[in-house]
Amino acid sequence: MHETCDDPIDVVVSFTDGRVTPRRLRWRGREYAVERVNLIHATNEGERRVFYFSVSDRNHDFKLRLDTEALQWKMVELYADG
Amino acid sequence: MPTARRIIIHADMNSYFASVEQQANPRLRGKPIGVTGKRTERSVVAAASREAKKLGVKTAMFTWEAKKICPSIILVPGDPEKYGEITERFNAIFRDLSDKLERFSVDESFLDVTETARDYLGAIMVAQIIRRRLREECGEWITASIGIARNKLLAKAASETMKPDGLVVVKPGDEIAFLDSCDLQDLCGIGPRTARHLERLGVTTLKQLRDVTLDTLLREFNSYGAWLYAAARGMGDDEVVGDEADPKSVGHSYTLPRDAYAPKTIRRYLLGLCDKVGWRLRRDGFKARSVSAFIRYGDPSTSSGHRFDGSGSEHRFREGVDDGLALFRIAWSLIESGRDPDRPIRLVGISAGTLTRGATQVSLFPKECRTAAAVMALDRATRRFGSRAWTRASLLTTPILERTSGFAYDHEL
Numbered sequence: 001m002h003e004t005c006d007d008p009i010d011v012v013v014s015f016t017d018g019r020v021t022p023r024r025l026r027w028r029g030r031e032y033a034v035e036r037v038n039l040i041h042a043t044n045e046g047e048r049r050v051f052y053f054s055v056s057d058r059n060h061d062f063k064l065r066l067d068t069e070a071l072q073w074k075m076v077e078l079y080a081d082g
Numbered sequence: 083m084p085t086a087r088r089i090i091i092h093a094d095m096n097s098y099f100a101s102v103e104q105q106a107n108p109r110l111r112g113k114p115i116g117v118t119g120k121r122t123e124r125s126v127v128a129a130a131s132r133e134a135k136k137l138g139v140k141t142a143m144f145t146w147e148a149k150k151i152c153p154s155i156i157l158v159p160g161d162p163e164k165y166g167e168i169t170e171r172f173n174a175i176f177r178d179l180s181d182k183l184e185r186f187s188v189d190e191s192f193l194d195v196t197e198t199a200r201d202y203l204g205a206i207m208v209a210q211i212i213r214r215r216l217r218e219e220c221g222e223w224i225t226a227s228i229g230i231a232r233n234k235l236l237a238k239a240a241s242e243t244m245k246p247d248g249l250v251v252v253k254p255g256d257e258i259a260f261l262d263s264c265d266l267q268d269l270c271g272i273g274p275r276t277a278r279h280l281e282r283l284g285v286t287t288l289k290q291l292r293d294v295t296l297d298t299l300l301r302e303f304n305s306y307g308a309w310l311y312a313a314a315r316g317m318g319d320d321e322v323v324g325d326e327a328d329p330k331s332v333g334h335s336y337t338l339p340r341d342a343y344a345p346k347t348i349r350r351y352l353l354g355l356c357d358k359v360g361w362r363l364r365r366d367g368f369k370a371r372s373v374s375a376f377i378r379y380g381d382p383s384t385s386s387g388h389r390f391d392g393s394g395s396e397h398r399f400r401e402g403v404d405d406g407l408a409l410f411r412i413a414w415s416l417i418e419s420g421r422d423p424d425r426p427i428r429l430v431g432i433s434a435g436t437l438t439r440g441a442t443q444v445s446l447f448p449k450e451c452r453t454a455a456a457v458m459a460l461d462r463a464t465r466r467f468g469s470r471a472w473t474r475a476s477l478l479t480t481p482i483l484e485r486t487s488g489f490a491y492d493h494e495l
Contacts, residue, residue, distance in 0.1 A: 025307065038107070039168075045468040046465050046467035047467075048468070052164070061104070061109055
């Protein structure tokens with residue numbers, strides 16, 4: 001299953017060595033533990049810096065968007081079995 | 083005057099766009115995938131994963147052909163900004179480890195490591211550090227094939243011989259033996275057309291090419307014959323050229339979502355492209371003194387495209403131009419003067435050339451002053467909010483999507 005969306009989410013992160021790493025996220029009332037960070041990349045939307053985190057838990061692969069100006073996390077893509 | 087022997091590394095990222103997608107999404111790993119343009123149905127495979135390549139899918143193949151050959155292929159719309167960021171990341175690694183870096187394309191770079199590596203053992207160490215840092219900083223799925231040799235021609239051929247994740251060294255003295263293990267078309271610069279021409283001369287291997295005299299090659303291929311003569315002997319350019327030089331032109335082309343006959347449709351896409359080129363000129367402080375336009379027809383005729391060159395005296399600008407609308411007016415007149423109205427247009431393009439740097443001259447005419455002020459305000463909006471900050475009302479229904487191309491990223495251009 002592949003779904004694209006634009007849902008605000010809550011994310012618990014760790015700050016280590018100047019890096020932000022998502023650890024847990026809450027989306028549509030469910031909590032997911034991030035097991036792997038597959039790729040982090042950033043884009044510029046004008047002067048605004050936006051980071052994308054491609055992360056996985058045991059059964060899902062997520063793409064999260066962090067707007068560094070609005071300090072807002074969003075779920076933008078989800079892959080899951082089935 | 084003889085120059086010191088150089089040590090050149092060519093790093094070629096394996097199945098680059100597809101590998102980045104597989105790095106980001108583990109569900110795609112081990113599967114045949116093809117990265118396409120924004121519209122997968124009217125696109126080509128910009129990059130096939132190594133699994134798709136094994137099943138016969140090739141880069142630049144139409145998506146419908148890829149589906150036919152490999153029905154299980156997963157087509158993924160390209161994400162140029164993602165690839166652009168990873169390109170920056172691996173080039174930063176290369177820059178750390180070399181004296182000079184030349185970005186040959188979005189997924190290939192040449193490194194001059196003569197000073198940093200000092201000898202071939204040092205160059206192998208550099209290659210191993212590149213592999214480790216790629217794994218750590220880009221991800222385990224993103225790998226490069228690396229060739230090491232005394233010039234760019236041999237280093238590139240070496241990297242081609244072992245994929246993925248290969249490391250091939252052509253030691254001094256081994257050049258001819260290495261070339262004799264290569265096919266003609268393994269050399270960058272010998273394409274299918276040249277190979278066919280050589281075959282007509284009875285040449286199908288690089289060894290046979292060495293037996294052809296320089297006179298014969300010059301007669302058959304003009305000045306390119308001299309390059310062939312040298313290439314067959316492993317001689318080639320060893321100068322790694324940095325990115326400091328100014329561009330010679332700024333251009334943009336676009337495949338329309340549907341083939342179009344209507345001038346209004348073609349005009350709108352051309353205007354959108356001209357606005358993009360104008361913005362890039364202004365952003366980088368250039369003005370264009372000439373413009374050329376390009377179309378490709380969508381029907382299966384033998385003549386597939388036309389370039390309309392405006393660099394001749396009658397179409398050259400007297401003053402440098404950096405405004406999209408001014409570029410558009412000339413480009414459209416060039417296209418209209420040569421377009422066959424009975425044939426559908428698939429692709430439209432523009433290139434602004436003869437670039438100069440310099441301050442904008444302030445016009446004495448109020449209308450031109452108002453236009454210049456409006457353009458400056460729009461540029462400020464673009465800098466602040468990005469390239470989607472504004473569009474002309476006439477282009478609201480004509481969005482130009484970013485391409486996933488082989489040589490540069492639209493968002494960087």
